[in-house]
Amino acid sequence: MSQFAHINTALIHGGISNDARTGAVNVPIYQTSTYQQDGLGKMRGYEYSRTGNPTREALEALIAELEEGYAGFAFASGMAAITAVLSLLHAGDKVLISSNVYGGTFRLLAQVFDHFSISYEIADTTDAVKYEAAISEDVKAVIIESPANPLMTVTDIRLIADISHKHDLLVIVDNTFMTPYLQKPLTLGADIVVHSATKYLGGHSDVVAGLAVVKDEKLAKQIAFIQNSTGGVLPPFDSFLLIRGIKTLGARMDRHVSNARQAAEFLQNHPAVKNVYYPGLTTDPGFAVNQQQAKNGGVMISFELHENYNIETFFESLKLIMLAESLGGVESLVCHPSTMTHASIPEDIRKQVGITDGLIRLSTGIEDIRDILDDLGQAIEQSEVK
Ligand SMILES: *Cc1c(COP(=O)(O)O)cnc(C)c1O
Numbered sequence: 116m117s118q119f120a121h122i123n124t125a126l127i128h129g130g131i132s133n134d135a136r137t138g139a140v141n142v143p144i145y146q147t148s149t150y151q152q153d154g155l156g157k158m159r160g161y162e163y164s165r166t167g168n169p170t171r172e173a174l175e176a177l178i179a180e181l182e183e184g185y186a187g188f189a190f191a192s193g194m195a196a197i198t199a200v201l202s203l204l205h206a207g208d209k210v211l212i213s214s215n216v217y218g219g220t221f222r223l224l225a226q227v228f229d230h231f232s233i234s235y236e237i238a239d240t241t242d243a244v245k246y247e248a249a250i251s252e253d254v255k256a257v258i259i260e261s262p263a264n265p266l267m268t269v270t271d272i273r274l275i276a277d278i279s280h281k282h283d284l285l286v287i288v289d290n291t292f293m294t295p296y297l298q299k300p301l302t303l304g305a306d307i308v309v310h311s312a313t314k315y316l317g318g319h320s321d322v323v324a325g326l327a328v329v330k331d332e333k334l335a336k337q338i339a340f341i342q343n344s345t346g347g348v349l350p351p352f353d354s355f356l357l358i359r360g361i362k363t364l365g366a367r368m369d370r371h372v373s374n375a376r377q378a379a380e381f382l383q384n385h386p387a388v389k390n391v392y393y394p395g396l397t398t399d400p401g402f403a404v405n406q407q408q409a410k411n412g413g414v415m416i417s418f419e420l421h422e423n424y425n426i427e428t429f430f431e432s433l434k435l436i437m438l439a440e441s442l443g444g445v446e447s448l449v450c451h452p453s454t455m456t457h458a459s460i461p462e463d464i465r466k467q468v469g470i471t472d473g474l475i476r477l478s479t480g481i482e483d484i485r486d487i488l489d490d491l492g493q494a495i496e497q498s499e500v501k
Contacts, residue, residue, distance in 0.1 A: 116183060117129060117180050117181070117183065118180065122181065122295070122296060122365065123365040125180055125181055126181065126296070126361055126362055126363075126364050126365050127362050129176075129177050129180040129181060130173055130174070130175075130176035130177025130178070130179070130180050130358075131169075131172065131173040131176050131177070132173070132177070141355075141358075141359075142169070142170055142173040142355065142358060143169075143170065144170050144351045144352055144354075144355045145164075145168055145169045145170045145351050146351050146352065147164060147168075147351075148163065148164050149162070149163050149164065150162055150163070164348075164351070165343060165346050165348055166343050168348075168351050168354070170351040170352075170354040170355055170358075171189050171348065171349055171351060171354040173354070173358060174187070174189050174326075174349070174354045174357055174358050174361075175187040175188055175189050175326075177358060177361060178295075178310070178312075178316075178326045178328055178361075179328050181295040181296075181361075182290070182295045182299055182300075182301055182308050182328040183295075183299055183301055183302055184301050184308065184328035184329055184330055185328075185329055185330055185331050185332055185334070185335050186328070186329055186332075186335035186338075186339070187326060187327070187328045188326065188327045188328075188329075188338050188339065188342050189312075189324065189325070189326055189348065189349035189354055189357070190324070190325035190326065190327065190342070190347050190348060190349055191323070191324070191325065191347045191348060191349055191350070191353075192311070192313065192323045192324065192325045192347070193217075193219075193289075193291065193309065193310060193311025193312065193313060193314075193323075193324075193325040194219050194220075194223060194311075194325065195325050195347030196309045196310065196311075196325030196326055196327045196347075197219075197220055197223060197258075197289070197309050197325070198223060198227075198345070198347065199327060199338060199341045199342055199345060199347065200287055200307055200309055200327055200338065201223070201224070201228060201233070201256075202341045202345060203256075203285065203334075203337055203338075203341070204228075204233050204255055204256060205233075205255075206231055206232040206233065207232055207233075207253060208233050208234075208253060208254075208255040208256070209233070209234045209235065209236060209251070209253045209254045209255065210224060210228075210233065210234070210235045210236075210254070210255070210256045210257065210258060211235070211236055211237075211238040211240075211246075211249055211250070211254055211256070211257040211258070211284075212224065212235055212236070212237055212238065212257070212258045213237075213238065213239075213240040213241075213257075213258065213259050213260055213261075213263050213268070213270055214237050214238070214239060214240075214263070214268070214468045215260065215263030215264055215265065215266050215268050215468060215470075216237075216258060216260055216263060216264075216289075217260065217264055217289065217291075217311075217456075218456050218457040218458065218459045218460050219459065220258060220289070221235075221459065221460050222459040222460075234253075236249060236254075237464070237468070238257070240257070240259055240261075240270040240275050241268055241269065241270055241271075241401075243271075243274055243275070243278060246275060246278060247278050247282075250278075250279075250282045250284065254282070254284060255283075255284060255285060256284055256285040256286075256287060257275065257279050257284050257285075257286055257287065258287045258288075258289060259272060259275060259286070259287070259288045259289070259300075259305075260288070260289045260291075260292065261288070261292075261293075261298075261405070261408075261409075262292055262293075262394050262401065262405065262412075262413060262415065264292065264415065264452075264456070264457075264476075265392075265415075265417045265452040265456065265457060265470060265474060265476045266392050266417060266468075266469055266470070266474075267392040267393055267394050267399070267401065267413075267415060267416070267417060268401060269394050269399075269400075269401025269402075269404045269405045270404075271404045271407075271408070272288060272298075272300055272303040272304065272305060272408055273303045273304050273408065276303060276304030276305055277304060280304070285306050285307065286304065286305045286306045286307070287305070287306065287307045287308075287309060288300035288305040288307070288308050288309070289308075289309050289310070289311075290308045290309070290310055291309075291310050291311040291314050291315070291443075292314075292315075292413055292414075292415055293409055293413050294310075294315045294316055294364060294368065296315075296364050296365055296368045296410070297368065297372075297409050297410045297411060297413055298408060298409040298410070301328065301330050303408055305330070306329065306330050306331075306334065307327060307328070307329050307330070307334060307338075308327070308328045309325065309326070309327050310325060310326040310327075311324075311325055312324040312325060312326050312357055312360075313325075313441065313443070314441065314442050314443025314444075315364065315367070315368065315371070315414070315442075315443040316357060316360060316361055316364065316443075317356065317357055317360040317443070317444075318360040318361075318363065318364065318367050318443060318444060318445060319360060319444055319445055320441060320443075320444030320445075320446065321356065322353050322356045322357060322360070323353075324349050324353055324354075324356075324357050325349070367445065367481060368414070370481040371414040371479060371480070371481055372395070372411050372412070372413065372414055373484070374414075374479045374480070374481060374482075374484045374487060375393070375395065375412070375413070375414040375415070375416055375479040376395050376411075376412070377484050377488065378416060378477065378479050378484070378487060378488065378491065379391055379393040379395060379396055379412075379416050380396070381488050381491065381492075382416065382418050382491070383396060383398075385492075385495065387420050387421055387424055387495045387499065388418055388419070388420060388421070388495075389418075389419045389420060389421045389473075390418060390419045391416065391417075391418045392416065392417040392418065393412055393415075393416045393417075394412040394413065395411055395412020395413065396412070399412075414442075414443075414478065414479055415442060415476065415477070415478060416476070416477045416479065417452070417474055417475065417476045417477070418474075418475055418477070419471065419473045419474055419475070420473065420475070420495065420498065422473075423499060423500050424495065424498045424499055424500065425498045425499075425500050426451065426472075426473060426475060426498065428497055428498040429475070429494050429495060429497070429498035430449065430451065430475075430494075432493065432494040432497035432498060433449065433490055433491075433494045434490055434493070434494075435447065435482065435486055435487065435489075435490040436448065436449050436477070436480075436487065436490050436491070436494075437449070438450065438451075440455050440456055441478075442476075442478035443478060444478070444480065445480050445481050445482075446480045446482070447477070447478065447479055447480035447482060447487055447490075448477075448478045448480070449475055449476065449477050449478070450475075450476045450478075451474070451475065451476075452470050452474050452476050453465060453470055453471065453472045453474060454472075456476070457470050477491075
């Protein structure tokens with residue numbers, strides 16, 4: 116539970132938001148690896164910065180409060196956070212993943228955890244019957260993304276969590292795309308939330324970071340032990356940057372979402388556009404479920420142009436919107452999932468889950484929407500094969 120009734124206040128004052136000793140309105144960057152002890156076994160709360168650091172701790176308290184969890188943990192990247200969470204599993208265990216899971220999560224399971232005899236299976240988390248049928252004796256966890264990248268597929272988090280708990284599965288939700296400002300998976304029944312804080316939480320494309328939030332003390336003890344044992348912790352300076360980014364999350368997201376909605380409508384009404392994937396559009400198959408579990412459709416949009424448009428020309432014709440991996444920064448970015456973010460997923464699986472070579476993903480920034488739409492419009496026009 117948050118100390119504040121409204122999240123826009125918690126974003127700024129939540130967790131440990133200032134310095135009790137000096138009154139500094141920001142948490143200092145405790146750039147130290149170790150801490151003096153007053154005598155044998157007499158620590159002042161900290162012993163070594165892998166184990167605990169006051170700047171990181173302030174961030175961890177903040178994200179726990181925002182996600183309404185028991186405890187938060189900060190890692191050197193989203194993948195480090197996901198690695199720590201998956202380290203709860205044992206050899207012989209299997210993980211179910213939703214079909215549009217982040218490419219790096221897929222690669223981690225297929226090519227790293229695979230060495231430790233932890234297996235995975237892609238499951239359709241948008242269909243309760245098919246999902247439950249995929250749960251076998253060895254399945255111990257599920258990783259859900261909603262909306263899932265890049266087709267923005269929506270999963271009913273509460274429904275999948277309920278089914279999963281009947282079978283004693285650990286329910287892990289990657290909430291990177293929504294952030295706690297738009298969706299709080301722990302309140303919908305998830306056990307653990309993970310984030311690539313590199314994206315909206317940081318918000319300025321200047322820090323790589325990951326977060327995990329757990330629902331109870333038992334999981335908190337386990338993740339704290341794994342975090343300290345495996346060591347992929349977020350440094351103090353990056354923790355500071357993330358706290359700073361989170362303060363403006365609400366203001367940024369309101370503008371991001373408003374721009375995204377206008378961009379989605381612009382694309383949907385554009386004759387060159389074949390498909391738009393955005394759960395904020397009432398015509399989107401995920402609209403109703405998304406609306407019941409999230410504040411709105413979020414920011415991420417994918418779309419496909421008709422066959423007589425050349426997407427290479429489209430990308431090269433953009434003047435404002437940058438072609439880059441990643442998302443969630445103040446600047447608008449586009450990417451080509453099949454050769455960029457999702458290239459680590461084998462081609463047959465990409466085809467099976469609908470990630471076509473014509474798919475374009477847009478992370479709408481907070482620039483003036485007129486400039487964003489102008490740029491999209493002129494690049495589409497340039498890319499028409501005459
Ligand atoms: C970027 C991303 C990750 C990986 O996070 P890093 O900070 O790049 O390690 C995981 N999940 C989702 C949904 C992402 O977008």
